[in-house]
Each structure stands twice: as structure tokens, then as C-alpha cells.
Amino acid sequence: MAELTTSWLGMRLESPLVVAASPLSHDAEAIGAAVAAGAGAVVLYSLFEEDLTEELAAPRPSGAGLDPYLRQIEMLRQQVAVPVVASLNGTTPGGWTKYARSLEAAGASALELNLYEVAASPEHSGAELEFRQVDVVSAVVSAVEVPVTVKISPFYSSVPAFVRRLEEVGARGVTVFNRFYQPDISLDTLQVDRRVAPSTPAELPLRLHALALLSPFAKLSLGCSGGVHSGRDAAKAILCGAHVVQLASVLLERGPGYVGVMREELSGWLDSKKMVSCEGVRGKLGFGFTADAHAWERLNYTRTLHAGLPPGGGRPAGG
Ligand SMILES: Cc1cc2nc3c(=O)[nH]c(=O)nc-3n(C[C@H](O)[C@H](O)[C@H](O)COP(=O)(O)O)c2cc1C
Structure with missing residues (x-):
């Protein structure tokens, strides 16, 4: 049976399958089930600074807010034997560092900074936004002892250059990519439809491509978020x-226990390829084999376009 252990942010995990930031982490029983089924770590839903500021003005009876979040970290740390990673989405430099310290003090094994900033004004260049974000990460890294990883969007002119800068200021990991909220429009009501649709595996290739570009040079840990729906999807991300x-x-x-099915699939695939461990295959399909990733990219692009669509239009059978 293949070895599934991995390293992430300097921590040893029993499995590369991690529960992502989502409402699942509100439910201790669900988290227990995911860990029992083989999850290697858990990321909590994000603590949003705006919610806390509003809370100061008008205390809310809901489960949201700083204290419930800190209690959830403490409780999960006692309940599960895997790392519990807190997620923070701040707006002000002071807020990011203050709350980061609180999360660390509550026992978070690591922090994931959910960088969510939409370039919505023509007054500010991409470079300005990026400098601000790097400054925030740098400040948080200096404020805490635990490792810090950063969840980024795909919308940077150069994802590799941005990741290099995160590495330089001390980030221990990067997660590609967060999924921006993409509201639809109802043509009946002329309203914005704000429902969050679940992802599909069609979102995975964008992540695979980024991982393949990053893995040859990145010294930090790489996380893949978006479109991983099976053990075979996980295998592709690890290969990249x-x-x-x-x-x-x-x-x-599918429920938290589905981690177990994915675990079986991943180790079954490794066995079928006579691979003894995840670590042994990690990055095998990265761009490290070529000295000129840019030229290789262009070659792939032109080849793909020249090949045209396969018979049937390229859709999977039944899809
Ligand atoms: C209902 C819902 C809530 C989420 N809440 C958060 C959150 O609080 N913080 C965060 O960083 N990501 C959040 N995410 C994004 C997920 O962590 C993940 O990055 C994204 O859904 C892509 O992964 P997936 O394809 O496995 O869904 C949320 C996603 C969903 C579906």
C-alpha cells in the first residue's frame, strides 16, 4: 500500500487530503468524520475583519464573531489529532496582525491568509495592490510564530513573481486558487443572483497549470484548492x-466521509503505477524539465489550437 504522508508548512501530515475553508468546519462532528476518513489537516472557515468591526458596533447573536471562532479552534484542537489551520481575511494592516495573534493564541497550528481583493478602481494599479498584499503578509509573518500560508486568486499578471515575493517575506505556503464570488444575473427579476455554486472538476486544470509553473522553483509548500473532486484529481495536483x-x-x-473514498482512489492509483509514495511522484509533471517555460508554454498553446477539437467536440461521454 502506497505511503500517503506529506509535508505541508513544515508539518508532517498523514494524508495530502485537507478539509478546505468552508462551512463544514462549523460542524465538529463533520470534521471528526473527515479526519476519521483520512483527512490530513483541517482549515477553518475564514474570520472576516468586517464581521468583527460590525460586531463591535452591534453585537450579533449568530455564531459569527471572534470568540466563537477562537472557541472553535480550541475545541477542534482537542478533538482531532491533525493540524487545525485558522483562516483570516482582513481589511486593515492592523486588523490582520491583531487577529492573527489571537488565532495563534487560541492554538491554531498555522494560519491561512485568504487574500481577497478585487481590483475595482482605475485609480490603483495592480502593482500597488500587490505591494499592499505583500506588506500585509510580511506583517502577519512577523507577528506570529506559527507558519503562514496564503490563499491567492489567479488574477495576477505573474503568479510566479507574486509567489516569489510571498516566499521572500516569509510565507511558508501558497494555496492556488481561491474561488472568487461570481454572481449571476436573473433576467426575470433583474436582480443579482448571489448563490454560491459548487465547483466542478472543470476548474482543476487552471490550478494544475499554476502548480506546474510554481513547483520547480517554489521553496514553500503548495496547496491546490478548486475542482478536486476525486482521488484521481488529487493525484493530478500532486503530479504537478x-x-x-x-x-x-x-x-x-457528498459528505465528510467521502475523504475515505478519495484516499482509497489515490492510493489505488499510486499502487497501479507501482509508486510507493505521494512524495515520490510530487512535481513529476512540473515545468522543471525545461529551462524556458515561456517558450514551452507557447509551443503547447499552438499545438493545442492546431490539434483542434477531438471527435464529439471534446466533451466527456455523457457530459
Ligand atoms: C460555501 C462555501 C464557503 C466558503 N468559505 C470560505 C472561507 O470562509 N474562506 C476561504 O478561504 N474559502 C472559502 N471557500 C472556498 C473554498 O475553501 C475553496 O477554496 C473553493 O470552494 C474551491 O475548492 P472546491 O472546488 O473544493 O470547492 C468557501 C467555499 C464554499 C463552497
Whole structure:
């Protein structure tokens, strides 16, 4: 049976299958089930600074807020034997560091910073936004002892250059990619439809491509989030360089115990390829084999376009 252990943010995990930040972490029983089925770590839903500021103005009876979040960290740390990673989404530099310290003090094994910033103004260049984000990460890294990983969007001119800067300021990991909220429009009501749709595996290739670009040079840990719905999807991400895959939609749809099915699939695939461990295959399909990733990219692009669509339009049978 293949070895599934992996390293992530300097921690040893029993499995690369990690519960992603999502409402699942509100439910201690669900988290217990995911860990019993083989999850290697758990990321909590994000603590949003705006919620806390509003809370100061008008205390809310709901489970949201800083104290319930800190209690959830403490409780999960006692309940499960895997790392519990807190997720923070701040707005002000002071807020990011203050709350990061609170999460660490409550026992978080590591922090994931959920960088969610939409470039919505023509007044600010991409470079300005990126400098601000790197400053935030740098400040948080200096404020806490635990490892810090950063969940980023795909919308940077150069994801590799941005990741290099995160590495330089001390981030121990990066997760590609968070899924931006993409509201639809109802043509009947002329309203914005704000429902969050679950992901599909069609979202995975964007992540695989980024991982393959990052893995040859990145010294930090790589996490894959978005479109991992099976053990075979996890295997693809690991081949491209992921240390962990983070699972949200698949567990919300199929239940936390589905981690066990994915674990079996992943180890079955490794066995079928006569591979003894995840670590042994990690990054095998990264871009490390070529000195000129840019030229290789262009070659792949032109080849793909020249090949055209396969018979049937390229859709999977029944899809
Ligand atoms: C209902 C829901 C809530 C989420 N809440 C958070 C959150 O609080 N913080 C965060 O960083 N990501 C959050 N995410 C994003 C997931 O962690 C994950 O990055 C994204 O859904 C892509 O992974 P998936 O394809 O496995 O769903 C949420 C996703 C869903 C579906």
C-alpha cells in the first residue's frame, strides 16, 4: 500500500487530503468524520475583519464573531489529532496582525491568509495592490510564530513573481486558487443572483497549470484548492507539485466521509503505477524539465489550437 504522508508548512501530515475553508468546519462532528476518513489537516472557515468591526458596533447573536471562532479552534484542537489551520481575511494592516495573534493564541497550528481583493478602481494599479498584499503578509509573518500560508486568486499578471515575493517575506505556503464570488444575473427579476455554486472538476486544470509553473522553483509548500473532486484529481495536483489538496465542494456535496473514498482512489492509483509514495511522484509533471517555460508554454498553446477539437467536440461521454 502506497505511503500517503506529506509535508505541508513544515508539518508532517498523514494524508495530502485537507478539509478546505468552508462551512463544514462549523460542524465538529463533520470534521471528526473527515479526519476519521483520512483527512490530513483541517482549515477553518475564514474570520472576516468586517464581521468583527460590525460586531463591535452591534453585537450579533449568530455564531459569527471572534470568540466563537477562537472557541472553535480550541475545541477542534482537542478533538482531532491533525493540524487545525485558522483562516483570516482582513481589511486593515492592523486588523490582520491583531487577529492573527489571537488565532495563534487560541492554538491554531498555522494560519491561512485568504487574500481577497478585487481590483475595482482605475485609480490603483495592480502593482500597488500587490505591494499592499505583500506588506500585509510580511506583517502577519512577523507577528506570529506559527507558519503562514496564503490563499491567492489567479488574477495576477505573474503568479510566479507574486509567489516569489510571498516566499521572500516569509510565507511558508501558497494555496492556488481561491474561488472568487461570481454572481449571476436573473433576467426575470433583474436582480443579482448571489448563490454560491459548487465547483466542478472543470476548474482543476487552471490550478494544475499554476502548480506546474510554481513547483520547480517554489521553496514553500503548495496547496491546490478548486475542482478536486476525486482521488484521481488529487493525484493530478500532486503530479504537478501540490503538497496538499484542499476539499470544499466535494465534501459539502457528498459528505465528510467521502475523504475515505478519495484516499482509497489515490492510493489505488499510486499502487497501479507501482509508486510507493505521494512524495515520490510530487512535481513529476512540473515545468522543471525545461529551462524556458515561456517558450514551452507557447509551443503547447499552438499545438493545442492546431490539434483542434477531438471527435464529439471534446466533451466527456455523457457530459
Ligand atoms: C460555501 C462555501 C464557503 C466558503 N468559505 C470560505 C472561507 O470562509 N474562506 C476561504 O478561504 N474559502 C472559502 N471557500 C472556498 C473554498 O475553501 C475553496 O477554496 C473553493 O470552494 C474551491 O475548492 P472546491 O472546488 O473544493 O470547492 C468557501 C467555499 C464554499 C463552497
